[in-house]
Amino acid sequence: MADHFSAAVDFSSWFWNGVFFAWCGYILLSHIPAAVRARLSLHRRRFSLKSDDLCPSVTIVKPLLGDDGNLNDNLEGYFKLDYPSNKFEILFCVMDPDDPAKAIVDSLIAKYPSVDARLLTGGKHIGINPKINNMHVAVSGARHDFIWLSDSNIMVRPENLKELVACLDPTVGLVHQLPYALPADSFAALVDKIYFGTQHARVYLVADMLKRNCANGMSWLLRKSALEEVVGGLAAFSEYLAEDFFIGKTLWERGWKLSLCSLPALQNPSATVTSLSRFRNRMIRWTRLRASMMPFPGLLEPLTECIFLGIFASIAASRIFNCCVLTFFVLQSIVWFLLDYHLMSCVENGPLPSMWKVICAWLVRELWTIPIFVESLCSQRITWGGHLFQLEFGGHSVKLE
Incomplete structure (x- = not known):
């Protein structure tokens, strides 16, 4: 025994x-x-449309809260996109009319009068998620079916929008970008950068390769009509703080493809807000x-x-x-x-x-x-x-x- x-x-x-x-x-x-x-998917230019007339129209929605010091530089990139000016609009959103971001947006709109850009204030309280409350009016009132939702700390390259739309086909409901960070200017920023370039990137890229939902909402292109298939549309996700996970999961379960953009989403927070804490x-x-x-x-x-x-x-x-x-x-x-x-x-x-x-x-x-x-x-x-x-x-x- x-x-x-x-x-x-x-x-x-x-x-x-x-x-x-x-x-x-x-x-x-x-x-x-x-x-x-x-190696196979990132930093590989995909845009191949020969005519600007073939570019789909896009609404860019930017929910904002305060100014971290780099906000002006981050937002100005959207006014300089290499994309037909008659094919996109920019909707900036702030909840508080006295938000410091408002002055920055007003100055950029005045600086680039040829760009169709507007500032929406007040938002709409529909749930506990402050980001959705802030941008719900903009998403609901977007003139175009494709909506590029992008956080305030994301810096873009001129070709960014073209690379996003290059991933579209009739079966794609969402194009997402791998979150990353610009070159670090402090030790804390380097720790942050290493997280997004190693552990987070490993899990994200393997999940994407296996066709699993991994979409992160820092910067992604949504098909509005696909989102509105869900009863309540964007408002249906307002009771979640991780709305990006549930939006991606819902679209994926409904048969829409989630496509990874060749360009990572580059976070560019100010050094004044970057710390180990x-x-x-x-x-x-x-x-x-x-x-x-x-x-x-x-x-x-x-x-x-x-x-x-x-x-x-x-x-x-x-x-x-x-x-x-x-x-x-x-x-x-x-x-x-x-x-x-x-x-x-x-x-x-x-x-x-x-x-x-x-x-x-x-x-x-x-x-x-x-x-x-x-x-x-x-x-x-x-x-x-x-x-x-x-x-x-x-x-x-x-x-x-």
């Missing part, structure tokens, strides 16, 4: 060691399809949101990170192959970093900061993942847009103040 029990324990130990070791290899190797997807708060907020929407995958998130997974994989490897735990952990971390660095270079499509800066910022982000995850489990409340919300399972939220 004792021999049978001992054999069962040994089998269980070998089984779980094998599972952890195999899972580590699977996550590590997921860098490869992500890098391949980045801001990065930490952002990660905690997003982790809590994901856990409220998908509790089981959310709890497994640490098992997709280098440090946490590496510890378990190293222990498993030592028991399976009788190797040194520390040696395996160090080697695994080096390989992971090199794969991350290569993936980030694919997304960047240009020179990265010095290797030592990248290594330091990468280590900070990786070592911070577990404390951030643990802290995110301690509450279901988040602060967003100056308001406090209570998260509920299924993605719904309640505004507390």
Whole structure:
């Protein structure tokens, strides 16, 4: 009896060691399809329309809140788009008529009178999501079927709109962009950039390659008629804070294709608002949101990170192959970093900061993942847009103040 029990324990130990070791290899190797997807899809010009008359008409909607210091530069790019001027309109939205963004928009409209641009104030309160409340009037009143929704901190290139519409065909309901960041001008900005160029890019690109919903609402082109197939249209998603996830999920479930644009969405926040504290708060907020929407995958998130997974994989490897735990952990971390660095270079499509800066910022982000995850489990409340919300399972939220 004792021999049978001992054999069962040994089998269980070998089984779980094998599972952890195999899972580590699977996550590590997921860098490869992500890098391949980045090489084949990103920074590849697709626009090929010979005549401006063939360009579809687009409404650009920009929900704004305050001025972070780079707002003027970020917004001016939309007035300089390489796109027929009679084929797009820009609708800027602010809730408060005294919002600092209003003066910037007014000056840009005066500076570019040939561009069809308007400022809408007041919004419409239809739910707890402040972004949807801000832009609902603009989306409802958009003159064109294609709507480019873009956050205030996104900087665009002149060819950005052409590359978005190049992904359209009659089956595409949404064109999204991989979130990334402009060259970092501070250590905190580099940590942020590394997150979007490594862990986030890996999960995003693999999900896109597998044709799963991964669309992020920082910058995307929506087919308004597809959105209005849902009863209530945009308003139907106003009870969610992560409206982008549910919009993408709904369109995908209705048979619409989600297409990845060749150009990443470049975040360009001012250095005055970029800090490690801001990065930490952002990660905690997003982790809590994901856990409220998908509790089981959310709890497994640490098992997709280098440090946490590496510890378990190293222990498993030592028991399976009788190797040194520390040696395996160090080697695994080096390989992971090199794969991350290569993936980030694919997304960047240009020179990265010095290797030592990248290594330091990468280590900070990786070592911070577990404390951030643990802290995110301690509450279901988040602060967003100056308001406090209570998260509920299924993605719904309640505004507390």
